[in-house]
Amino acid sequence: MGLAEKVASGDRRAAARLISLIEDGDESIRTELADLHCRGGHAHIVGVTGSPGAGKSTLIHKLAREWRQRGKTVGIIAVDPSSPFTGGALLGDRIRMQELSTDQGVFIRSMSSRGNPGGVAKATADAVRVLDALGMEKVIVETVGAGQSEVAVMDVVHTVLVVVVPGLGDDIQAIKAGILEIGDLFVINKADRDGVEVAQRELEMMLELEGEAKGWRPLIFKTIARTGEGIGELVDNIEGHWDMIKREGLLEESERQRCRREVLELLKHKAVLALLSEYGPDDFDALVREVARRKLHPHDAVEKIMEKRKK
Amino acid sequence: MPIRVLVAKPGLDGHDRGAKVVAKALRDAGMEVIYTGLRQTPEQIVETAIQEDVDVIGLSCLSGAHMTLFPKVMELLQAKGIKDMLVTGGGIIPMEDVPRLKKAGIAEVFGPGTTSADIVGFIKKNVKQRT
Numbered sequence: 121m122g123l124a125e126k127v128a129s130g131d132r133r134a135a136a137r138l139i140s141l142i143e144d145g146d147e148s149i150r151t152e153l154a155d156l157h158c159r160g161g162h163a164h165i166v167g168v169t170g171s172p173g174a175g176k177s178t179l180i181h182k183l184a185r186e187w188r189q190r191g192k193t194v195g196i197i198a199v200d201p202s203s204p205f206t207g208g209a210l211l212g213d214r215i216r217m218q219e220l221s222t223d224q225g226v227f228i229r230s231m232s233s234r235g236n237p238g239g240v241a242k243a244t245a246d247a248v249r250v251l252d253a254l255g256m257e258k259v260i261v262e263t264v265g266a267g268q269s270e271v272a273v274m275d276v277v278h279t280v281l282v283v284v285v286p287g288l289g290d291d292i293q294a295i296k297a298g299i300l301e302i303g304d305l306f307v308i309n310k311a312d313r314d315g316v317e318v319a320q321r322e323l324e325m326m327l328e329l330e331g332e333a334k335g336w337r338p339l340i341f342k343t344i345a346r347t348g349e350g351i352g353e354l355v356d357n358i359e360g361h362w363d364m365i366k367r368e369g370l371l372e373e374s375e376r377q378r379c380r381r382e383v384l385e386l387l388k389h390k391a392v393l394a395l396l397s398e399y400g401p402d403d404f405d406a407l408v409r410e411v412a413r414r415k416l417h418p419h420d421a422v423e424k425i426m427e428k429r430k431k
Numbered sequence: 432m433p434i435r436v437l438v439a440k441p442g443l444d445g446h447d448r449g450a451k452v453v454a455k456a457l458r459d460a461g462m463e464v465i466y467t468g469l470r471q472t473p474e475q476i477v478e479t480a481i482q483e484d485v486d487v488i489g490l491s492c493l494s495g496a497h498m499t500l501f502p503k504v505m506e507l508l509q510a511k512g513i514k515d516m517l518v519t520g521g522g523i524i525p526m527e528d529v530p531r532l533k534k535a536g537i538a539e540v541f542g543p544g545t546t547s548a549d550i551v552g553f554i555k556k557n558v559k560q561r562t
Contacts, residue, residue: 132481133513137484206461212468218471221478221479222478230483
């Protein structure tokens, strides 16, 4: 039995191994991945993003627990940053989810970003496919937790939660550029702290300006993840968003957009490698040296590479 | 491919400074380290090791219960048919306990005075690469 088939039959070790092979970029599992993709598409995929310390892991723990009580199975992929120096990583998101670790209806995987920008890892999209195939009805993706440019999560999920905390007026300012536009639901966590009203007002004002670009007016919720306050209502509304995109025919369109971005992303990667190998690594180094010596603008270096290809 | 390590603290003691220092040293050696926090049951540790598909489990125990907890982890791994994970132990562990722990399948025991380099070196030398 192949790994994909084992995963589909509920083999958790096979799922874990397949995710490792995906992370390692192993080419030998291509057909397995294709198999998973063709069978998949059942899970509701939820992204949770927001600045470090906003309480994402604790919130996810409570969301997963709520969904378990409602009889849903839950997969979690928690992405943490890798060290730019050693490539190593300290993955600590499970600390706040340990209660769930022996529940057979839950599968948690920590993932290093392995240098990938944008808040998720290269392997995240395929890892989601694995958990989907494993039969997880809800798959939660926790992003690295940086700031403005952490928008790649929207290429992987159906519903995006943006988590903020009160008391950091500038925090909301900081996220407004990128993240604000991708949120379907906004969560003001640690809502027992001072400054909740201010945070809510600021969010409301910014969302007002955004309008209903995605056919859905983003909602704002207050939670105290630590005690579980507000979690039930939040889950009701995450389900509401999922129902809405299915009902309004938005799911198909969102799948198409996500697939488009994923194909483009993979194509970019492949195309660059192909172009470089065609141009020759030594010639490429020479070209880079010319740019560094300020004899050539980067634009013109690229032109040269493209021109050689035409010949 | 980075080596994936689970640093786990079985049992009831609340001291994880050592585990954190080791976790950081392993990260700095280019490994991906999953840290689970305090007070884990052997069942939780083994289930986490499976989900995370780790190559190595580093157990840390300062409560004195290592003779119960470490072999229990090995027992559960064997029951699940897992043979390819390297399991090491650390903490306040009397020398006379070491042979019995090794007999139970703990590959090496790192007591007080061990340097980070010792641990990193041992893991790199003994880890079984994924196939």
